[in-house]
Amino acid sequence: MSSTPDAQPEARTVRGTVVTTVPRASFDPADGSARPEELIDVYLRVNGAERHARVPGRRLLSDALRHDLGLTGTHVGCEHGVCGACTVLLDGQPVRACLMFAATAQGHEITTVEGLSTPDGELGPVQQAFVECHGLQCGFCTPGFLTTITAYLDENPDPTPEEAREAIAGNLCRCTGYQNIVKAVCRAAELRRGDDPAPDGTQTPPAPTQEEEQR
Amino acid sequence: MKPAPFTYHAPADLDQTLALLAEYGPVAKVLAGGQSLVPVLNMRLANPAHLIDINNVPGLDAVVTDDDTVRVGALVRHAHLLSHSAARTAQPLLRQALQWVAHPVIRNRGTTLGSIVHADPSGEMPAVLALTDGRVRLRSAGGAREVPAAEFFVGPMESAIADDELAVEAVFGRFPAGTRTGFTETARRHGDYALAGVALAVGLDDGPDGGTMTSARASFVSVTDVPDVLDLTPVVGGAAVADLADLADAVSEAVATHVDPVGDIHASADYRRHLAVVQTQRLLSTLVGATAEEEIA
Ligand SMILES: Cc1cc2nc3c(=O)[nH]c(=O)nc-3n(C[C@H](O)[C@H](O)[C@H](O)COP(=O)(O)OP(=O)(O)OC[C@H]3O[C@@H](n4cnc5c(N)ncnc54)[C@H](O)[C@@H]3O)c2cc1C
Ligand code: FES
Ligand code: FES
Numbered sequence: 001m002s003s004t005p006d007a008q009p010e011a012r013t014v015r016g017t018v019v020t021t022v023p024r025a026s027f028d029p030a031d032g033s034a035r036p037e038e039l040i041d042v043y044l045r046v047n048g049a050e051r052h053a054r055v056p057g058r059r060l061l062s063d064a065l066r067h068d069l070g071l072t073g074t075h076v077g078c079e080h081g082v083c084g085a086c087t088v089l090l091d092g093q094p095v096r097a098c099l100m101f102a103a104t105a106q107g108h109e110i111t112t113v114e115g116l117s118t119p120d121g122e123l124g125p126v127q128q129a130f131v132e133c134h135g136l137q138c139g140f141c142t143p144g145f146l147t148t149i150t151a152y153l154d155e156n157p158d159p160t161p162e163e164a165r166e167a168i169a170g171n172l173c174r175c176t177g178y179q180n181i182v183k184a185v186c187r188a189a190e191l192r193r194g195d196d197p198a199p200d201g202t203q204t205p206p207a208p209t210q211e212e213e214q215r
Numbered sequence: 216m217k218p219a220p221f222t223y224h225a226p227a228d229l230d231q232t233l234a235l236l237a238e239y240g241p242v243a244k245v246l247a248g249g250q251s252l253v254p255v256l257n258m259r260l261a262n263p264a265h266l267i268d269i270n271n272v273p274g275l276d277a278v279v280t281d282d283d284t285v286r287v288g289a290l291v292r293h294a295h296l297l298s299h300s301a302a303r304t305a306q307p308l309l310r311q312a313l314q315w316v317a318h319p320v321i322r323n324r325g326t327t328l329g330s331i332v333h334a335d336p337s338g339e340m341p342a343v344l345a346l347t348d349g350r351v352r353l354r355s356a357g358g359a360r361e362v363p364a365a366e367f368f369v370g371p372m373e374s375a376i377a378d379d380e381l382a383v384e385a386v387f388g389r390f391p392a393g394t395r396t397g398f399t400e401t402a403r404r405h406g407d408y409a410l411a412g413v414a415l416a417v418g419l420d421d422g423p424d425g426g427t428m429t430s431a432r433a434s435f436v437s438v439t440d441v442p443d444v445l446d447l448t449p450v451v452g453g454a455a456v457a458d459l460a461d462l463a464d465a466v467s468e469a470v471a472t473h474v475d476p477v478g479d480i481h482a483s484a485d486y487r488r489h490l491a492v493v494q495t496q497r498l499l500s501t502l503v504g505a506t507a508e509e510e511i512a
Contacts, residue, residue: 037220057223057266058256079216080254087320093294094320099253103223104246104270148320169406170318 042102046071047115055102062086064102065112073113073143077172084171087144088112094151113143116150125191126150126184135184137175144171149185158189218256221266229354232272232381237356239265240378246270247289250317250325251333275383280305284349285387289329293322293340306347306387311398312339312414318406328385331367334374334441337408339398340385341368342442346414346434347388353380361386368441394418395502399494400436403481410482411474411490412436415498425456428503438474438491445473447499456503463496470495 039054046069053059053068060079065071065088077083079098086097089111116124123131126149136142145168152159152167159167164185165178173181226232236243243265246252255261269275275290280301287296293316296302296309303310316322316330316339330338331351344351345364352361353376367375376382390396400412418430431447450465476487 038222040223056220058218058220060217060253060257063217079257081250081321084318084320090323093323095324096250096320098257099249099324101223101246101249101253101266101268103225104249104268152319166405167319169404170320 040103042106044069044102044105044110045108046110047112053102057101057103059102060098061088061100061102061105061110062097064105065097065110068102071112071114075140075143077140082172083141084144084148085141087147087171089147089151092151092154094148111147113146116146124150126153126188128191129184129188130181133180133184133187135176135181136173141171141173141175145173145181149188152185153189153192157192159185161186216257216259218253219259219262221263223266223268225268225271227271229272229274229381229383232267232269233354233356233379235265235267236379236381239267240380243267243378245332245381247329247332248292248325250321251329251335269381278302283389285309285389287327287385287387289326289381289383291327293317293325293327293330294319296327297322306389308343308347308396308398308414308416309387311396312343315339315398315400315402315409315412321406328382331385332374332376332382334368334370334372336371336440336442337437339400339409339412339414339436342412342414342434342436343398344385344387345442345444346416346432347390349385349387351376351382352384352386353377354383355380365443368443371440390416391418393420397498397502399498401490401494409437411438411476411487411494413491413494413498415495415502417499417502419456419503422455425503427455428452428459431499433470433495435474435491438476438487440475445469451499459500459503466496466499467492 037056040057042053042055042064044051051069053064055064055068062074062076065074074088074097075085076098077085081096081099087094088097090105091109116127118124126146130136130142130146148168148171156163161182164182167185168181224235226235242263244252244261244263246266246268269289275288277288278291278296278299279286285302285306293313297313317325327340330340331344334341345368348364350361350363351367353359355377356379362375369375394416396416398414400409402409413433413435415431415433417428420427420429428451431451433445433447434442447466447469450469451462454462470492471488474488474491476484478484
């Protein structure tokens with residue numbers, strides 16, 4: 001390949017799939033000229049559905065989800081990995097969508113906040129807990145918290161408030177002061193376990209006995 | 216912000232990767248976990264014409280433990296290494312330090328070798344590579360070479376890797392049986408880059424009153440330009456554990472002279488130096504006082 005991409009569509013292999021790339025005009029910051037920018041066909045599995053987008057290699061996964069696939073639940077705050085608003089699940093593991101290219105996510109399973117509710121449209125346990133515990137105010141940070149906490153509870157289904165605090169340490173919220181989010185983590189754990197005490201989030205039921213757990 | 220345009224390549228194997236590096240090396244960047252590179256691209260601090268995404272390359276995700284080393288491939292994520300039981304038994308310092316690397320979500324993508332190549336003086340893993348007398352295995356279309364940690368870290372954010380080279384493996388050394396290791400750091404929020412941090416390996420001879428220290432070596436985070444090793448053996452070697460308190464001034468002096476912190480909005484140079492001294496003192500006494508467990512988290 002030469003350093004000036006040709007104007008013809010071109011086929012090559014990405015992740016085992018043959019993709020065609022077509023040139024598109026873009027601004028070259030080096031000399032201010034227009035130059036063609038190649039587009040890549042990216043196939044993603046998002047919230048259980050096959051999705052396709054034709055994007056430049058530099059398209060961030062966060063932008064591909066929002067702009068190309070219309071899934072605006074994933075929020076973008078800092079775009080350098082610090083705030084956590086863009087966190088999505090990649091094969092079940094939380095990752096920063098702003099620090100990944102859509103092309104890299106090709107062939108992986110992505111879950112966004114839109115995918116956290118139950119198939120019949122009910123809120124998932126973590127979403128329900130945020131409602132009950134007032135875990136959000138403006139809601140900007142919320143999608144990132146919900147995805148992060150969902151994956152965390154798979155790993156640790158019964159966190160202490162201290163552990164809950166550490167689990168969310170990588171996400172920033174400008175509104176809540178975190179107390180209610182910590183409560184929501186513990187409440188979500190209860191909901192997932194099927195314990196269902198008063199929904200004001202202030203009372204934590206006694207931990208289940210071993211017998212109860214085995215049932 | 217968004218990255219400037221580049222040509223994206225996703226080579227399917229090592230040969231393709233090395234061929235791309237041979238062709239575009241000086242104007243290309245390798246993408247591993249992207250947890251340091253993508254912020255840099257987003258902020259347009261770097262503007263490569265070609266991006267070589269190695270996430271599809273098979274054979275780079277192995278962790279191999281043998282008698283002398285723990286070898287970590289270029290696609291081994293921090294989170295994988297942290298939970299790798301053979302690796303953490305062979306070299307406990309890996310787990311001890313990895314817990315301090317960023318937040319769990321960042322560790323899911325970021326690679327251990329990527330953070331070594333990135334050579335950030337605030338990174339934990341470069342300090343561990345240095346302290347374990349580790350090395351980095353490099354490949355290019357023209358051949359292969361191994362560079363010891365002492366030569367690999369050239370300056371802040373600068374490693375000895377050439378434009379056309381791919382780092383394929385980090386090789387961490389192991390310590391003799393009986394060595395105690397530990398890692399600690401201070402950050403404003405757990406998971407953020409450290410204001411100062413220290414990794415320590417202490418050799419101990421059993422004996423009455425807690426035994427004798429045979430060796431002690433330290434490397435530091437965020438307070439030196441490159442993670443070079445401070446050998447504290449001349450200061451504490453041969454001394455009884457019971458006499459450690461008497462050596463406090465000498466240890467302080469050695470650390471304070473060795474480190475060379477730079478002040479910024481988070482902490483002054485003096486404060487960072489102070490932290491490095493106090494952390495070393497505390498970790499040293501914890502390590503030699505810990506008789507029940509070889510490993511201090
Ligand atoms: C919010 C946040 C907090 C963080 N906190 C910490 C922290 O406390 N401590 C810490 O150590 N790190 C921290 N990191 C960085 C993280 O540890 C990264 O994993 C690491 O620095 C880089 O690894 P990577 O695989 O993501 O590399 P990339 O970002 O993909 O690459 C980094 C650099 O290394 C080069 N490179 C990578 N792999 C290779 C290879 N195999 N061969 C040749 N060149 C290569 C790239 O070209 C690039 O120049 C943080 C990151 C974020 C976003
Ligand atoms: S937008 Fe991705 S972490 Fe802030
Ligand atoms: S609810 Fe507003 S930022 Fe968190």
